[in-house]
Amino acid sequence: MLRRTLPLILLFAMLGAGGCRTAPVSNVVAAPVTTIQPATMQTVEAAIPKAGNGLGWTMEPRSPGKVEGVLALRTHRAVVDIDYDTKVYSIKYKDSVNLDYNGKTIHKNSTVGSKTWTGRSNRT
Numbered sequence: 170m171l172r173r174t175l176p177l178i179l180l181f182a183m184l185g186a187g188g189c190r191t192a193p194v195s196n197v198v199a200a201p202v203t204t205i206q207p208a209t210m211q212t213v214e215a216a217i218p219k220a221g222n223g224l225g226w227t228m229e230p231r232s233p234g235k236v237e238g239v240l241a242l243r244t245h246r247a248v249v250d251i252d253y254d255t256k257v258y259s260i261k262y263k264d265s266v267n268l269d270y271n272g273k274t275i276h277k278n279s280t281v282g283s284k285t286w287t288g289r290s291n292r293t
Contacts, residue, residue: 192275197260208255213253213254234254
C-alpha cells in the first residue's frame with residue numbers, strides 16, 4: 170500500500186510553477202504511513218526513493234528518517250525535505266528556483282511539464 174500511496178503524496182506535496190497566479194505552499198505534516206503489513210524503517214526507507222524517482226524526483230538520503238527530494242523541470246526546481254518513521258511522514262518545502270516563492274506562496278499551475286502538483290490534506 171505504501172508503494173501506491175507515497176507516489177500520490179509526493180505528487181500532491183507542493184503547488185507548482187509556471188502559471189501567473191500564486192497559491193499557498195502545501196506541506197504534508199504527520200501523514201500516516203499506510204501499509205498492509207507493519208512498516209519497518211527499512212521498508213519505508215526503500216519506498217520513499219522508489220516512489221519519488223518514479224515521478225521524476227531525485228531522492229537523496231540525508232540521515233536516518235530524512236530524505237531530500239529535488240524535482241527539476243526546464244528552468245524550474247523544487248526541493249522538499251521528507252521526514253519519516255514507521256508511523257508517519259512529512260513532506261515540507263525547502264527551496265525552489267524560478268517558482269517565485271515569497272515565503273508563503275509559490276507560482277500555481279496544475280502542470281509543470283508532465284508533473285502535476287496540487288494540495289493535500291494534512292497540509293500546513
